[in-house]
Amino acid sequence: MVSNFAKLLAAAALPLAAASRYTNFTTSAMIPWAGADSSGVDWQSPVHLSFRINSPSGRRFTPLADTGSQGIVLPAKYVGYDFNRGCEEQGGRHGDEYLSSSRVYYEGCWVERALFFNVDERNHSLHPVVETHATLLAMVNSSRCLDYDATRTPPCLDKRDMCINSTGVAMLGIGFGRESSAASQATPDKNPLRNVAAINSQPVSNTSFSAGYVLDSRGVALGLTDANTAGAAFYALQPVAYPGVADWMGARACIVINDTAPACGNALLDTGLNQSYVSLPIGTLPNPIPKLPNGSRVQIAFGEPGLPPVAVEEFVVGTPSVPNVNPWHVSVALRTPTFVNTGRFFYRGFSVVFDDLNGYFGLKKVESDGVGENEGQRLVVQDDL
Secondary structure, eight states: OOOTTHHHHHSOOOOOOHHHHHTTOOOOEEEEOTTOBTTBOOSSSOOBOOEEESSTTSOEEOOEEETTOEEEEEEGGGTTOOTTSOTGGGTOEEEEEEETTTTEEEEEEEEEEEEEESTTOSOTTTSOOEEEEEEEEEEEEEEEESSOOTTSSSSOSOEEEEEETOOSOOEEEEOSSOOSTTOTTOOGGGOGGGOEEEETTEEOOTTTOOOEEEEOSSEEEESOOHHHHTTOEEEEOOBOOSTTOOOBOOEEEEEEETTOOOEEEEEEOOTTOSSEEEEEOTTSSSSOOSBOOTTOEEEEEESOTTSOOSEEEEEETTOOOSSOOOOSOEEEEEOSSOEEEOOGGGGGTEEEEEETTTTEEEEEEOOOOOTTOOTTOOEEEGGGO
């Protein structure tokens, strides 16, 4: 497939080697996706993680694990919240979580809790118990909000389908860089995978545990090492510009559709979606279209703008390939800033590494047997450039 990335792909790759960065770090733990067998998941359906709250014998939850958000939402009734006392009286603070794509709005009290992963796994030598601490939203009310504005108090005036004291909601947001005007409370303290306290009952040490994680078909590997980052190509993340928040911005990428000029912005590798969403500057495409038609060529290059990409995903809409990274459809909006949500089928082609300690983003190619591989679909990492 001839593309506008040809010159970039011909250039030298970024010399960021995992080995030099993680050699001294040896502590890690794998948390498998709930219900996955030894071969892992095929990403056809959303993935889930299981944990127990407050103690290893506490109530068990198995919510959707969503990289498109950052924060835990659980029914207040089940997290030790006392409805007869105020939120502040229980050491919490009032808060909310808003999911812009679905307009779902949760209200409740932010409270700190301990979460225990892998408690119910049979082989604790392979999957040791992991204790994390995070601030979660003890959810009291849920609704659809049609006019959310985080700069306003209250942020939602037009609520629909209100549910009081709902008990059927559970969400685990494991993303990063999700702070925005529509999600001002989606900060790192809300993500349990970024707040690991102990592994196998031993407190983690910053001399042996490198904060970050690897997402692949098996699950989440907490703690970066030479072994679990081998083969990854990395590039630097930028600090968020949101006031008062210490976090990393989302991964940067450039997108080309057919023969358009590359448009660059943030990318979200969203485990919660089976489709893709793209925002491009007005004029990028000759005519506004809600979805890309079959036969459209899509290329997404990951890396720092102005430098050679460390990885490129390519696919033709409507044409399956091996591995089949094609989303169900690609929705297009002509607006700024440029943004691409790949959807979860991206993980069929790449494993994803998030280096929380040093601020790097890495991608590892998932090997396939190539049977039935489409000539126009290539997955390129550093060693291939």
